[in-house]
Every structure is written in structure tokens, then in C-alpha cells.
Amino acid sequence: MPAIYHNNNDQGSRLPTLFLDLDGTNRVKDAGESIGKKVVEEENSQLLTLFEKGLKKDTIYYSACDSETIYEKINQLQSMQTYFRLGINLPSYESELLEQLFRREVSIILASDRVESEWCSHFQRSQEFLVYVDPWFQPRLIERYQSIHDDSEDECExxxxxxxxxxxxxxxxxxxxxxxxxxxxxxxxxxxxxxxxxxxxxxxxxxxxxxxxxxxxxxxxxxxxxxxxxxxxx
CATH class of the missing domain: 1.10.10.10 (Winged helix-like DNA-binding domain superfamily/Winged helix DNA-binding domain)
Structure with a gap:
């Protein structure tokens, strides 16, 4: 099944991208540098200072995160009046987070528990599009869509x-x-x-x-x- 994305003249390729990483490894850093991007790691406490300095094009910023604090961090980041792409790198078993992530206009969602080569391939593709969702999460999205559709057709619960x-x-x-x-x-x-x-x-x-x-x-x-x-x- 192909990934869900749309191509808008490759506008996504140069926009600053901020990744919240639930993986806890250096994958984001290594993959970003492999495609010629400048990669900046930030401590959680320093995230908001990025916006004071100004986000730079062709740059990937990333910070470690966990499922307990991710919504708070997303809300903080999206309160900033700056245009950037927000990416999430999370394990596939955390698919329960998807619905809330989409409500918060997350642009990129990658499955961190893919093998290295597959993950890097999807990371590289995500840099070419404004929106990109790893195919591993598509069944969950389709299931949710079907559930909403079925609920709307049911006259009685x-x-x-x-x-x-x-x-x-x-x-x-x-x-x-x-x-x-x-x-x-x-x-x-x-x-x-x-x-x-x-x-x-x-x-x-x-x-x-x-x-x-x-x-x-x-x-x-x-x-x-x-x-x-x-x-x-x-």
C-alpha cells in the first residue's frame, strides 16, 4: 500500500522541519545529514527558544519526547506564529495517538520500529512532500475512517x-x-x-x-x- 501524501511542487523539501522523536536513537540526525540537511538537536526545555532565533530553511530540528508529554509539546510549538512542518517519529504500537496527532495538524508521521534501511527510505520520501504518513499506519487510519462512516449510518447504537x-x-x-x-x-x-x-x-x-x-x-x-x-x- 503506498504512503499517503500529496506533492506540492516539492515545497516540503526546503521548509524547516521539527521532529519530536519517541525513538530515543540518532536516526533523525543520521538520516538528515545523509541527504545534506543541517540537523540540530534541542533539549526539550530549549524548544521554544528556536522560534525566538528563527527557524532556518533546509534545516531539521529534533528533540526527544515521550507519549506522556507529546500533546503538551505539540500545543506549545503550534502556538508559535511560524510556518514549519511538524514530524513525529513513534513506534507502530503507539498508533492510538494517530487521531489526536492529525487533529493537531502533524505533517509527518514515521514508524520508528522499522528496520534501519526502510525507515531511512521513508524519511527521505517525507522530505519531498508537505504531508507524509508511513504506510504502517494506514490500516489504522482506514479503520478509523470506516468506523466514523459506519457510526454515521447507524440509526441506533x-x-x-x-x-x-x-x-x-x-x-x-x-x-x-x-x-x-x-x-x-x-x-x-x-x-x-x-x-x-x-x-x-x-x-x-x-x-x-x-x-x-x-x-x-x-x-x-x-x-x-x-x-x-x-x-x-x-
Whole structure:
């Protein structure tokens, strides 16, 4: 599946780009320098001073970040009256962040857990376009679009009811609680808030229960649970 992007006479290639990097490696720096860009690493506390100095064309700025503080940093950066592209380098298992990232007009999203050569290839392509989304995240975007479309067509809301007794034959108590929240349509971050858990813990529970169900993703897990008779549509 090709990447989602649009070409606007390669206007993206010279714009200053600021990457928030959840990867924790030097990939952004090494890849930027390999295509002849000036690359500047900034501490989180120094990000806003970049705008006081003025962002430069043909320059990539990057700063380490994590999923707990990313929204706050994005809001701070986008409050600045300067035109730049904002990129996010995040692991594919953090795809729950996508919807909120797009609401904040992020221009580039790369999957940091790709092998080095593939990641560098997508990084280079992202520099040629104003908007670029790594193909790994496309199924999640399509799933979300279809969900919104289906919801708009439904005249009545359907409720999914979990048979906890059957579910506990395969899942742990914690996984059952998380799965119930998934059936309610909650994101991993929302589940973490409601269950007083760390997002990383919820991510692990979702990963484990998906694997136990021999499913590919959250949607497939629900489908498998319905097939196994764990879930009934009310």
C-alpha cells in the first residue's frame, strides 16, 4: 500500500522541519545529514527558544519526547506564529495517538520500529512532500475512517456485551477488564485513565490479549471474540 501524501511542487523539501522523536536513537540526525540537511538537536526545555532565533530553511530540528508529554509539546510549538512542518517519529504500537496527532495538524508521521534501511527510505520520501504518513499506519487510519462512516449510518447504537466467564478461560482478569473497555470503543490512553494504569501497561495487556486471540489488531480481536461466542451484540 503506498504512503499517503500529496506533492506540492516539492515545497516540503526546503521548509524547516521539527521532529519530536519517541525513538530515543540518532536516526533523525543520521538520516538528515545523509541527504545534506543541517540537523540540530534541542533539549526539550530549549524548544521554544528556536522560534525566538528563527527557524532556518533546509534545516531539521529534533528533540526527544515521550507519549506522556507529546500533546503538551505539540500545543506549545503550534502556538508559535511560524510556518514549519511538524514530524513525529513513534513506534507502530503507539498508533492510538494517530487521531489526536492529525487533529493537531502533524505533517509527518514515521514508524520508528522499522528496520534501519526502510525507515531511512521513508524519511527521505517525507522530505519531498508537505504531508507524509508511513504506510504502517494506514490500516489504522482506514479503520478509523470506516468506523466514523459506519457510526454515521447507524440509526441506533449497538452495544457489545462480553461473557466474562468464557473470556476468563483464555484471558487474565486484567486482560478481561481491558477488553471490556475496548468493546466500549475506548482508546488505550482512555483505558489507562479509567483503570488508573500506565499507558504502557495497557499497551502490554492489549498486545497479550490480541496474541492470545490469534488476532491481528483490536478490530480483529473483537471479531474473533464474537466468533468464539464471548461477545454478543445487543
Amino acid at each position: 449497538q452495544e457489545l456485551k462480553l461473557n466474562e466467564e468464557k473470556a476468563r478461560l483464555t484471558l487474565s482478569d486484567a486482560e478481561v477488564r481491558v477488553f471490556e473497555k475496548i468493546l466500549e470503543g475506548k482508546s488505550n490512553r482512555k483505558i489507562a485513565e479509567e483503570c488508573f494504569l500506565a499507558v504502557a501497561t495497557v499497551n502490554n495487556h492489549v498486545s497479550h490479549l490480541t496474541r492470545k486471540m490469534e488476532a491481528n489488531d483490536r478490530t480483529h480481536t473483537i471479531k474473533r471474540a464474537i466468533e468464539e461466542g464471548w461477545v454478543h451484540i445487543l
